[in-house]
Amino acid sequence: MSTKTEMNSARRSFLKGTAGVTTGLLVGFHMTGKGLAAANSDKTFTPNAFVRIGTDNLVTVIAKHIEFGQGSHTGLATILAEELDADWDNIRIEAAPADASRYNNLHWGPFQGTGGSTAIANSWMQLREAGAKARALLVQAAATTWQVPISEVTVNSGIITHKNTKKSASFGDFAEQAALQPVPEKITLKSIDQFKLIGNKVVRKDIAGKTDGTAIYTQDIKRPGMVTAVVKRPPRFGGVIKSYDTTEAEKVKGYVGALATPRGVAIMAKNTWAAIKAREALSVEWDDSNAEMRGTDQIMAEYKELAQKQGLSSRNDGDSSKAIEGATQTIEASYDFPYLAHAPMEPLDCLIELTEKGAEVWAGSQIQTGDQHTVAAILELKPEQVTINTLLAGGSFGRRGTPDSDMVSEAAMIVKAIKGKVPVRLIWTREDDIQGGRYRPAYHHTLKAGLDDKGNIVGWQHKIVGQSIVTGTAFEGFLIKDGIDATSVEGASNLPYKVPNISVELTTTDVKVPVLWWRSVGSTHTAYSTETFIDQLAKKGNRDPVEFRRSMLVDHPRHLAALNLAAEKSNWGGPVKKGRYRGVAVHESFNSVVAQVVEISLDDGTLKVEKVWCAVECGIVVNPSIVEAQMEGGIGFGLGAILRNEVTLDEGIVEQSNFHDYEPLRIDEMPDISVHIVPSEAAPTGVGEPGVPPIGPAVANAILAATGKTITKLPFSKGMPELV
Amino acid sequence: MITFNLNDEKRSVDADPDTPLLWVIRDEIGLTGTKFGCGAGLCGACTVHIDGEPVRSCQTTLGDATDQNITTIEGLEGKAAKAIQAAWQEIEVPQCGYCQSGQIMSATSLLAQNPKPSDEDIDEAMSGNVCRCATYVRIRKAIHHASDLMEA
Numbered sequence: 001m002s003t004k005t006e007m008n009s010a011r012r013s014f015l016k017g018t019a020g021v022t023t024g025l026l027v028g029f030h031m032t033g034k035g036l037a038a039a040n041s042d043k044t045f046t047p048n049a050f051v052r053i054g055t056d057n058l059v060t061v062i063a064k065h066i067e068f069g070q071g072s073h074t075g076l077a078t079i080l081a082e083e084l085d086a087d088w089d090n091i092r093i094e095a096a097p098a099d100a101s102r103y104n105n106l107h108w109g110p111f112q113g114t115g116g117s118t119a120i121a122n123s124w125m126q127l128r129e130a131g132a133k134a135r136a137l138l139v140q141a142a143a144t145t146w147q148v149p150i151s152e153v154t155v156n157s158g159i160i161t162h163k164n165t166k167k168s169a170s171f172g173d174f175a176e177q178a179a180l181q182p183v184p185e186k187i188t189l190k191s192i193d194q195f196k197l198i199g200n201k202v203v204r205k206d207i208a209g210k211t212d213g214t215a216i217y218t219q220d221i222k223r224p225g226m227v228t229a230v231v232k233r234p235p236r237f238g239g240v241i242k243s244y245d246t247t248e249a250e251k252v253k254g255y256v257g258a259l260a261t262p263r264g265v266a267i268m269a270k271n272t273w274a275a276i277k278a279r280e281a282l283s284v285e286w287d288d289s290n291a292e293m294r295g296t297d298q299i300m301a302e303y304k305e306l307a308q309k310q311g312l313s314s315r316n317d318g319d320s321s322k323a324i325e326g327a328t329q330t331i332e333a334s335y336d337f338p339y340l341a342h343a344p345m346e347p348l349d350c351l352i353e354l355t356e357k358g359a360e361v362w363a364g365s366q367i368q369t370g371d372q373h374t375v376a377a378i379l380e381l382k383p384e385q386v387t388i389n390t391l392l393a394g395g396s397f398g399r400r401g402t403p404d405s406d407m408v409s410e411a412a413m414i415v416k417a418i419k420g421k422v423p424v425r426l427i428w429t430r431e432d433d434i435q436g437g438r439y440r441p442a443y444h445h446t447l448k449a450g451l452d453d454k455g456n457i458v459g460w461q462h463k464i465v466g467q468s469i470v471t472g473t474a475f476e477g478f479l480i481k482d483g484i485d486a487t488s489v490e491g492a493s494n495l496p497y498k499v500p501n502i503s504v505e506l507t508t509t510d511v512k513v514p515v516l517w518w519r520s521v522g523s524t525h526t527a528y529s530t531e532t533f534i535d536q537l538a539k540k541g542n543r544d545p546v547e548f549r550r551s552m553l554v555d556h557p558r559h560l561a562a563l564n565l566a567a568e569k570s571n572w573g574g575p576v577k578k579g580r581y582r583g584v585a586v587h588e589s590f591n592s593v594v595a596q597v598v599e600i601s602l603d604d605g606t607l608k609v610e611k612v613w614c615a616v617e618c619g620i621v622v623n624p625s626i627v628e629a630q631m632e633g634g635i636g637f638g639l640g641a642i643l644r645n646e647v648t649l650d651e652g653i654v655e656q657s658n659f660h661d662y663e664p665l666r667i668d669e670m671p672d673i674s675v676h677i678v679p680s681e682a683a684p685t686g687v688g689e690p691g692v693p694p695i696g697p698a699v700a701n702a703i704l705a706a707t708g709k710t711i712t713k714l715p716f717s718k719g720m721p722e723l724v
Numbered sequence: 725m726i727t728f729n730l731n732d733e734k735r736s737v738d739a740d741p742d743t744p745l746l747w748v749i750r751d752e753i754g755l756t757g758t759k760f761g762c763g764a765g766l767c768g769a770c771t772v773h774i775d776g777e778p779v780r781s782c783q784t785t786l787g788d789a790t791d792q793n794i795t796t797i798e799g800l801e802g803k804a805a806k807a808i809q810a811a812w813q814e815i816e817v818p819q820c821g822y823c824q825s826g827q828i829m830s831a832t833s834l835l836a837q838n839p840k841p842s843d844e845d846i847d848e849a850m851s852g853n854v855c856r857c858a859t860y861v862r863i864r865k866a867i868h869h870a871s872d873l874m875e876a
Binding site for chain 2: 068069070071203204206207208209210211212213214215216217219220222228253271272273276343344345346347392393394395397427429430625626629632633634635636637639640658659660663664665666667668670672673
């Protein structure tokens with residue numbers, strides 16, 4: 001979500017605003033004196049905002065990023081524990097409170113939040129320094145107490161040792177003294193060969209609670225006297241309430257009340273079932289005068305026409321029109337991509353309670369700063385009066401990261417309307433989720449290219465038509481430049497292939513269907529169109545798809561490394577079982593490069609993805625098992641979508657409603673996957689999203705190899721229904 | 725009042741007989757390991773056992789549950805359950821974890837009835853449980869591993 005320049009300036013402003021950093025220490029929660037490390041009343045050593053060490057030896061790492069499956073909590077704690085030389089078994093993880101001054105995402109500037117696969121990447125140096133500084137204070141305390149030189153004190157797995165005098169102590173033994181030490185001026189970070197936890201098998205901290213039912217999500221929180229609320233939202237986007245009648249709803253046992261909100265009619269009840277039943281009994285008349293009335297067929301037909309007109313240029317190298325005119329062979333293709341719902345397993349939810357001090361929020365808060373300010377604005381509080389408890393969330397895939405704080409603001413509106421008399425837990429049902437908008441936008445792409453007599457690409461033209469995700473949000477200034485929404489063209493305007501003449505254009509459309517980032521954002525569609533078009537060009541020019549890509553990636557060593565590793569592990573070009581076909585794709589997103597080779601079968605004409613070889617170049621790997629899991633999960637998530645997922649509208653009304661007509665991938669369709677990591681000594685880059693983009697085009701390219709046809713209308717169930 | 729056994733304890737609940745067992749377990753009794761995913765029997769996040777058989781608690785009414793022996797993730801016991809949970813931890817199956825109670829209930833039931841399941845058996849027993857994080861590769865691996873643990 002950000003360029004490197006923005007990242008650096010964000011980091012600079014963060015450093016400027018955090019006085020302690022320049023002298024080597026972040027200001028902790030419970031500072032006892034300036035220039036000293038901090039201890040609080042229960043004798044906990046709190047050297048900075050990211051770690052607390054108790055006299056009981058427990059090391060609590062404060063995680064500024066939400067854990068919604070991507071392994072951020074374990075990864076963040078690993079980085080800090082590495083430099084602290086802590087005992088992993090003594091590490092506990094706690095979600096940070098909302099506080100953008102200490103817990104902002106360094107890639108985003110003054111915002112606390114998780115997204116764009118940045119959790120580990122932006123925290124890498126911050127948490128290494130935090131761990132190293134805490135360690136230095138413990139070492140200093142030991143050296144002072146033992147009256148030995150600091151240089152002779154060593155730390156290993158939570159044990160502080162002075163070899164010559166055979167003295168040894170645990171972190172807890174020195175927690176109190178460490179808090180009184182002057183802050184060290186300088187700290188030394190480990191070299192890569194000194195890492196013990198990073199890059200090794202470290203047990204995920206959230207696994208045990210997720211296997212015995214004790215992990216707590218927002219759905220599981222209860223507050224005394226709370227009501228459960230569901231909202232009946234307008235059936236068409238942009239519709240508003242004309243009138244509503246609660247006569248039948250009132251008859252439902254447990255019904256508490258109903259009220260109009262800007263999002264729809266909220267029904268409150270004593271329990272979830274009563275709320276759901278009462279909502280079914282509610283009748284509402286809607287005013288659709290400002291609603292989206294078009295169907296998706298009409299919208300896509302309009303997009304097709306717009307693609308004939310000139311768009312805004314997001315890249316223009318050389319003269320692509322002239323190059324294509326003079327080419328030996330030319331090829332054109334157009335693509336349709338549907339709206340997609342995120343459908344996280346835990347439907348959206350939020351609990352808000354008014355307190356004496358302000359408001360307390362329990363939510364799978366993905367952008368805490370936005371959520372805090374939104375709740376404050378609605379409830380007429382100061383942001384610091386709003387406490388956010390960021391809970392484990394049952395998936396997000398982008399859905400919880402709404403710039404306008406979707407579910408949190410709905411809950412706040414209800415709390416405001418009832419003047420905070422009781423805590424309100426808002427829940428969305430699956431139908432609310434599938435029909436509630438905030439989709440991956442629908443897009444139409446057209447591509448045109450020319451080849452010379454050797455099959456080399458001489459010119460490339462790419463046009464993208466679709467809605468902007470960030471227009472009208474707080475991210476607009478950050479992500480829209482000269483009218484181009486970076487999230488609409490990412491993956492297309494930075495096409496890595498060495499082509500002398502390239503033009504990429506964007507036409508942004510105006511549709512009232514609310515849209516949002518969906519795991520891997522722009523790359524969900526740009527990887528598909530560019531990588532399947534590359535295979536069509538390879539076929540036209542009689543080139544091997546891997547060799548063809550290699551020849552154009554000479555300036556991109558990370559792409560080459562990933563592609564070569566996937567090709568090597570899959571034995572690309574070697575013998576393939578009868579009835580099996582292969583395809584390849586490589587794509588960069590969130591500063592990581594992923595290449596995938598797939599093998600499909602078409603027994604009885606039915607597509608099955610049998611095997612995926614996945615290679616990832618993501619810098620230093622903090623936790624290999626989690627990186628592998630993110631690649632596996634990204635492949636499964638992407639595969640389900642390309643096979644059969646789409647949200648369609650008929651006269652403005654969403655046609656899908658639950659997992660029967662928006663069916664995620666199931667276990668019997670999951671391919672065998674082997675993940676291979678390109679060794680690297682560079683700082684970590686994203687892994688939560690980059691596994692998604694290549695799977696669609698890789699499978700489509702295998703289908704091209706098998707049938708000679710490319711699927712250009714997604715999902716496959718629409719573009720080539722006979723296969724699915 | 726409707727009475728049933730939940731995790732070997734007798735429970736009486738005063739709610740409409742048409743209330744889905746899921747909401748009785750979560751809202752009335754207060755056990756939250758059983759999750760709401762779709763409310764339509766399509767995802768398996770709410771899977772519990774009745775006499776050891778996996779059922780979708782969002783499609784089982786309180787009335788249907790009368791006098792039945794119901795087990796939730798909190799009350800899961802026995803050799804197969806222990807092996808499944810140990811394998812789930814060792815293989816690090818969960819990502820967001822929200823569907824995993826349901827996955828584990830289905831997998832335990834499979835293993836209790838078929839200690840050496842094939843990939844096809846696993847697909848058949850587990851295809852009603854959706855995981856949006858797509859942890860399926862590890863679910864399959866963990867069930868095979870649990871099978872080995874039971875044998876050992």
